[in-house]
Structure formats: structure tokens, C-alpha cells
Amino acid sequence: MSRDAVIFVNLGTPESPTPQGVRRFLREFLSDRRVVEIPRLIWWPILYGVILPFRPNRVAHAYQSIWTEAGSPLKVLTENLVDQVKQSLLEVLGEKTPEVYCAYTYGQPSIARQIAQLQNQGVERFLLLPLYPQYSATTTGSVYDQYARIIKSSRNVPDVRIQKSYYQRQDYVAALVQSVKAHWQEHTPAQKLLFSFHGIPKRNVELGDPYQAQCIATAESVAQALDLPADRWLVSFQSRLGKAEWLKPYTDVVLSEWPAEGVESVDVICPAFAIDCLETLEEIDVENRELFLASGGKRYQYIKCLNDNSAHVFMFSNIVLEHFA
Ligand SMILES: C=CC1=C(C)c2cc3[nH]c(cc4nc(cc5[nH]c(cc1n2)c(C)c5CCC(=O)O)C(CCC(=O)O)=C4C)c(C)c3C=C
Ligand SMILES: [Fe+2]
């Protein structure tokens, strides 16, 4: 057993694609103050009176349409990536390879459970690797919160480092560029490349969340490396929830307006997601495809997340090697 461990952290996903499974997941996720900052007195009635009674039925159908025999794509694909990174590290480090596990901010296995189990087995140093290239308080911030909770209840605190973001890494940008180029080798490039990032409320950015700037920087680096002129690409934000204003432009609005402006073909990539999940496989690849085609668009291509592709595995192995060097 190594004294070092890497724990990849993803958001989490329902245990089953049923209304009960989705309700349990949404209750935990949407109770996190980092995710929804509305004062509790206002939020609890909305969450318990409107969202939890009604949303799980609709969302469970969406999960059912992407669910696999092995479970939720988010979990299956996260585990695949983790296995590949472990293999790659074994090739470089042999018996000095750290332990490599995954955990989820919401649901099981939790970060606390993985750290406790590994500590019991003699692990002393941890690297938490949140699978969010761009930092947001709503995602990576919650990983820091969980770490803080562990520390608060520990006598012998674990030695933990957290990778706050990685959107600026050259090997991350290279992995995205390679993925777009591979797509363009198989399919004619579309008129537009749309970088659709998960949205957050606009107010969060006004209060200091650096997420929007990091999304734009990511897209600019990729567009520059692809030699794409400014009129061939755009950044948009998807998956908004509720009535407040979120980061704009909204992905669904862009896709429904483009055909009237003469945009007939679009390639969509979602760099805020390291791993394909409901928000990419269903919202982008199904719902938004239908919207674009129903609005008069002719050709819609979704470029998958980096998942366990070799450039992605290479990048994470580099991060691990740098941390434990
Ligand atoms: C309500 C506020 C939400 C914020 C803020 C938010 C930010 C955010 N989320 C991700 C990544 C993922 N989100 C996923 C699902 C999802 N997200 C929200 C809400 C917010 N997200 C909800 C309610 C859901 C569940 C589905 C639904 O009810 O519509 C997922 C996918 C999970 C899966 O099981 O596949 C991911 C991943 C990021 C990166 C982000 C901000 C940067
Ligand atoms: Fe989300």
C-alpha cells in the first residue's frame, strides 16, 4: 500500500434513474449553500414545495434515456478514466504508484469515506483532483468545504492538497484541440464551433466567482490553437435553473436563433465537463439538437467530453506526477 493517494472527485449522480433516486440526489445537491445561495427561508419552500415534488419525475425520464447497464454514465465514465490514469501511472512509477480512487461530492463514495478508509490503510498524503477544469465556488468550492469538514472533525488531520483548476494547462488545451481535430477528420467542420459551458447565476460572478473568465479563457486558447477566426466560434452557457439571470448567452437561445441568421451547421463542445453526463448526453446531444433542427438548422454534431481518451489520461498523469514529485 502506497502512502500517497489520488482521489478524483466528480459531482455525483443518482443511484437509480427513478423519481426516488433522483429526488434523493437532488435533495442533497440542491441543499448545498454553495450551489444555491438563496436565503434558506426562501429556498426551503421552493425546494420542498416545488422542485422535489415535481422535477424528479421529468429528470428521471431524462436519466433513463442515457442510463447504461453498468449505471449512470457519469459514474461509469469517471471510473473508466480513473482506471486508465492508474494504468498510466503504473507504467511510469511501478510500485511507487499512488493509490488511485474516485469520490463524489454528492452521493457515495463520499470524499470523507474514501479519505477515512485510505487513512486506516496507512495512506498519509492525498491529492484531491476535482474533475472541473474551471474553478467555480458552486463546484470546486464544495470540494474545499468537504475537506474543511473532514479537518474540523479530525485529531490527526490528513495531509491533503487540492487541484483548484486546470483550464490553463497546456496539456489540457492540447487535449481539447486534439479532440476537435479528431472530430473534424471524421466530419466536415461546421460553420460554427459552440463552446457550451454549464451556467451559473450571473450574481455569483458579480460577487467574485472567476468561473466565467476561466471559461472564456479556455475557449480562446482552443480557438487560437485551431486558428479559428472570431466569427467561427462562440461561448455560451447551458443548464440554467430557476428564474434568476444566469450567465449569457444561453446555449438554447443561441441554437434556436442561429438558423434564422444563416447558421445551418454547428459543432458543440462542452469543456466544463471532463466526463459525459446528463447535461451533455441528454441536454446537449438530444434536447438542444432537436431545438436546433426544429429551428431550421441542418447539421448538428456533438463533440464528446474528454472522458478516458489518451490525451486526457496523459494530462491527469502529469498532474499527479507533478504533485508527488
Ligand atoms: C441549481 C444550481 C446549479 C448550479 C449552480 C450548477 C453548477 C454546475 N453544475 C456542474 C456540473 C453538473 N451538473 C449536473 C447536473 C445538475 N446541475 C444542477 C444544478 C446546478 N448546477 C441540477 C439540478 C442538476 C441535476 C439534473 C437536473 O435536475 O437538471 C451534472 C450531471 C449529473 C449527472 O448525474 O449526470 C454535472 C456534471 C458544473 C460544472 C457547474 C458549474 C460550474
Ligand atoms: Fe449542474
Ligand SMILES: [Fe+2]
Ligand atoms: Fe440540464
